[in-house]
Amino acid sequence: MPTLVMKFGGTSVATLDRIRRAAKRVGVEVSKGYDVIVIVSAMAGKTNELVGWVQETSPLFDAREYDAVVSSGENVTAGLMALVLQEMGVPARSWQGWQVPLKTTSAHSSARIEEIGTENINGKFAEGMKVAVVAGFQGISPEGRITTLGRGGSDTTAVAFAAAFDAERCDIYTDVDGVYTTDPRISSKARKLDRIAFEEMLELASLGAKVLQTRSVELAMRYGVKLRVLSSFEEQTDTSGTLVCAEEEIVESNVVSGVAYSRDEAKMTLISVADRPGIAAAIFGPLSEAGINVDMIVQNISEEGRTDMTFSCPTDQVARAEAAVKKAKDAGIINFHALDADTNVAKISVVGIGMRSHTGVAAQMFKALSAEGINIKVITTSEIKISVLIDRKYMELAVQALHDAFELEKAA
Numbered sequence: 001m002p003t004l005v006m007k008f009g010g011t012s013v014a015t016l017d018r019i020r021r022a023a024k025r026v027g028v029e030v031s032k033g034y035d036v037i038v039i040v041s042a043m044a045g046k047t048n049e050l051v052g053w054v055q056e057t058s059p060l061f062d063a064r065e066y067d068a069v070v071s072s073g074e075n076v077t078a079g080l081m082a083l084v085l086q087e088m089g090v091p092a093r094s095w096q097g098w099q100v101p102l103k104t105t106s107a108h109s110s111a112r113i114e115e116i117g118t119e120n121i122n123g124k125f126a127e128g129m130k131v132a133v134v135a136g137f138q139g140i141s142p143e144g145r146i147t148t149l150g151r152g153g154s155d156t157t158a159v160a161f162a163a164a165f166d167a168e169r170c171d172i173y174t175d176v177d178g179v180y181t182t183d184p185r186i187s188s189k190a191r192k193l194d195r196i197a198f199e200e201m202l203e204l205a206s207l208g209a210k211v212l213q214t215r216s217v218e219l220a221m222r223y224g225v226k227l228r229v230l231s232s233f234e235e236q237t238d239t240s241g242t243l244v245c246a247e248e249e250i251v252e253s254n255v256v257s258g259v260a261y262s263r264d265e266a267k268m269t270l271i272s273v274a275d276r277p278g279i280a281a282a283i284f285g286p287l288s289e290a291g292i293n294v295d296m297i298v299q300n301i302s303e304e305g306r307t308d309m310t311f312s313c314p315t316d317q318v319a320r321a322e323a324a325v326k327k328a329k330d331a332g333i334i335n336f337h338a339l340d341a342d343t344n345v346a347k348i349s350v351v352g353i354g355m356r357s358h359t360g361v362a363a364q365m366f367k368a369l370s371a372e373g374i375n376i377k378v379i380t381t382s383e384i385k386i387s388v389l390i391d392r393k394y395m396e397l398a399v400q401a402l403h404d405a406f407e408l409e410k411a412a
């Protein structure tokens with residue numbers, strides 16, 4: 001039997017009625033002759049609630065217990081989905097990550113998938129089970145502890161299953177009907193794209209477009225998984241939604257394909273550090289050991305042997321980052337006068353493979369922002385993206401301005 005992977009995100013399983021609606025979609029694919037692996041998220045809002053409880057207990061929590069708590073939302077939905085399918089007469093059962101087993105590294109709260117055992121599930125398919133409902137976002141570490149794959153990780157579970165089971169396709173059902181030129185909740189002018197290249201989707205995701213978790217796009221690209229994003233609220237045909245595919249499969253593309261934003265950024269500046277060989281290693285070594293995801297880095301011109309070093313990281317890592325640099329200072333590894341944390345910034349990025357062959361995109365971006373009176377604090381670029389850090393209060397305005405400047409309302 002051909003296998004299909006169908007993933008339903010939080011809003012698509014937010015209530016029993018929605019689980020029933022999703023199950024009907026699954027039933028349609030089963031009736032076409034597929035063995036289906038359904039990956040489910042926790043009900044909308046559940047994971048946030050669980051994370052909130054953990055944070056309330058301690059700001060520097062034990063990540064193993066965090067995973068034990070926050071993975072639980074998916075268990076509930078997996079069981080409910082299996083029950084609903086059984087009620088419909090479809091042979092189905094639920095699987096938690098460890099039962100599959102889905103083996104991961106022991107990097108709690110952001111573990112990576114190492115291996116998916118296919119034997120147990122295939123054995124059940126051979127016995128006549130039609131649907132395996134798997135709790136997304138979770139796995140088991142070599143130490144036998146429950147792990148989670150980072151926020152939005154069910155997308156990655158889905159793609160990894162599609163690769164492991166050689167599925168015909170991996171369909172990601174969500175609350176929008178595809179990938180748009182920017183978040184449709186921020187700009188009413190956003191346009192749905194019929195196709196988007198893996199590389200572009202990878203950049204958009206890593207720069208904040210949470211429609212797909214970054215790692216899921218990486219895996220799909222590596223294993224050639226046919227990945228589709230579509231709405232669980234609308235009737236679907238075989239060509240609905242957005243296909244994430246290889247660059248060669250896209251006939252015409254714009255210079256800029258999309259605008260992404262990330263609200264939860266913080267800018268941290270170490271004021272007056274000694275400018276000497278090895279200073280960057282001395283600062284960023286301890287931050288990396290503390291698990292801080294440092295993104296942008298800027299070092300000022302030095303004056304009298306001292307300089308300011310600025311970096312950005314997610315807002316929720318500020319406390320850990322501060323603790324790490326203070327510890328390094330106390331140990332005499334680095335020396336700085338003050339530490340300034342600005343948690344009111346946002347990152348805005350423009351992405352497009354067309355940038356490889358077009359010049360002037362950065363200039364056009366800066367001009368559009370300047371026309372709105374928006375000050376740029378930090379800039380970084382790569383082959384197919386340009387990112388800037390700005391005051392968070394201008395975030396929506398900046399997204400609209402860039403969407404207009406690059407005429408993305410004409411995209412398709």
Ligand code: ADP
Nearest residue numbers: 009010011174175179180182183185209210211
């Ligand atoms: P799910 O719960 O189904 O995993 P998510 O909330 O994680 O859904 O992702 C879907 C959301 O991603 C949409 O509701 C939308 O607001 C947001 N989003 C951000 N950028 C984009 C984009 N470029 N295209 C489509 N959706 C986007």
Ligand code: ASP
Nearest residue numbers: 041047137151152153154
């Ligand atoms: N429930 C998890 C989260 O909210 C995983 C997911 O939905 O993909 O991050």
Ligand code: MG
Nearest residue numbers: 009152210211
């Ligand atoms: Mg998601």
